[in-house]
Amino acid sequence: MNTTLTPGRSLYGPVDRRTLFKAGAFGAAAVAGGIALSACGAGAGAGGGKTTFRLAETHPDDYPTTLGDKKFAELVEKYSDGRIKIQVFANAQLGEESDAIEQVQMGAIEMTRISSAPMSEFVTSMGLFSLPYLFDDADHLWRFLESESGKKLLGELDGAGFKGLGYFDPGARSFYTTKKVVKTPADIKGLKFRIQESQVQIDFIKALGGSPTPMDYGEVYSSLQSGLLDGAENNEPSYYSASHFEVAKNFTLDQHMRVAELLVVNKDVWAGLPTEDQEILQKAADEAVPFQREKWDAQVTTDLKKLRAEGVNVTEIDDLGPWREATASVIEKHGAELGDYLDVVEELRTA
Known part of the structure; x- marks a missing residue:
């Protein structure tokens, strides 16, 4: 057939x-x-x-x-x-x-x-x-x-x-924005971010004061370009291969999740x-x-080198403490269903 x-x-x-x-x-x-x-x-x-x-x-x-x-x-x-x-x-x-x-x-x-x-x-x-x-x-x-x-x-x-x-x-997902440079959790407030269709990710952006916008990946470039979105989040290869760096020049390496x-x-x-x-x-x-x-x-x-060569403003985050504190409510909300797995993640932190 x-x-x-x-x-x-x-x-x-x-x-x-x-x-x-x-x-x-x-x-x-x-x-x-x-x-x-x-x-x-x-x-x-x-x-x-x-x-x-x-x-x-x-x-x-x-x-x-x-x-x-x-x-x-x-x-x-x-x-x-x-x-x-x-x-x-x-x-x-x-x-x-x-x-x-x-x-x-x-x-x-x-x-x-x-x-x-x-x-x-x-x-x-x-x-x-x-x-x-x-x-x-x-x-x-x-x-x-x-x-x-x-x-x-x-x-x-x-x-x-x-x-x-x-x-x-999966690599690590980080934020990138069209205008405002993100250096602290407070910088997310009021910005519209594309996220994947996931309630956890929706709650994550809300915890930082941003506006989560679930959207198919293929629509992100035009939405960043038009101003419908202020930013998105993804790993370096995706950010580069989809050419999102052309319309969102600020890349913040907060590495907030490994999906x-x-x-x-x-x-x-x-x-x-x-x-x-x-x-x-x-x-x-x-x-x-x-x-x-x-x-x-x-x-x-390879892609990080290319991004810097393209003039992307790469911001590295040295202290994740404030970010973890700002989003602790997300783990508290969703952790009840994932308790056993979270325990293992913690045990393996120093393994």
């Missing part, structure tokens, strides 16, 4: 994220109702016919997460002797992140690389990664991701219709695969992670 999808649409028309897909129940119901789970031949037995899966990615072809996707696809094809192919659709060809999540959940797309922030609208515990100033640095984050608690958290995706294959490196990237597959597609093929996909995902992390680190270093 060959299926052509219009970006941002399911097999049966536009996806309405406000009314569907929140509990994962629709994914199972869709399968029962006959929605095709693969472009061609999902679930073919080991040693049988060829299977092609689609993987949705919002970033450009040369972006570190896209390179991780492609490495994953390369390894899957290698370990399956060419039986399983994964087509990576970069540049949001199959829709923005929120659309991709919904389409994977219902089976219209088989796989995606997605940020944990919009995924928290489906799996609330993924909001852990949106909590401000939670991780001291990348090493602290990865100690958690690779712990038993990190694996347990990834497993919670099962309840919403997904199988989590692994984490990719984990997730590599996921539709749960029913996963369940329909022979054990051997599941093992192939998992092995490929595991081996793609260190490759992606290496690409990420190199890209951050």
Whole structure:
């Protein structure tokens, strides 16, 4: 079966994220109702016919997460002797992140690389990664991701219709603004910031006195340019690759959150695969992670140099104490649901 999808649409028309897909129940119901789970031949037995899966990615072809996707696809094809192919659709060809999540959940797309922030609208515990100033640095984050608690958290995706294959490196998200230079928490007050669709991120900006504006990634450049937004927040590679530095020249390295990237597959597609093929996909995902992390680190270093060369005003924050104090209410509000995970994060702080 060959299926052509219009970006941002399911097999049966536009996806309405406000009314569907929140509990994962629709994914199972869709399968029962006959929605095709693969472009061609999902679930073919080991040693049988060829299977092609689609993987949705919002970033450009040369972006570190896209390179991780492609490495994953390369390894899957290698370990399956060419039986399983994964087509990576970069540049949001199959829709923005929120659309991709919904389409994977219902089976219209088989796989995606997605940020944990919009995924928290489906799996609330993924909001852990949106909590401000939670991780001291990348090493602290990865100690958690690779712990038993990190694996347990990834497993919670099962309840919403997904199988989590692994984490990719997210880098650290920082603020950038069009006019006002941000040096202290007070500088955020009154500014309109684009954020991902996440209640934790909404509360974070409000705690700093700013105005949170959930918006698809593809709309940010024009909104910064027109003045609809005063700023946004993201990591260095995203800030550079999306050319947001052209319209928002002030970059503040407060590194307020490390929103984990997730590599996921539709749960029913996963369940329909022979054990051997599941093992192939998992092995490929595991081996793609260190490759992606290496690409990420190199890209951050390169892009910071490029940003400075482009005349971007880079402000480094030496003391995060005032920022943590200003946003403590966010962790207090959302921490009740994440207590066990927060305890592990704290234990790993000095590990």
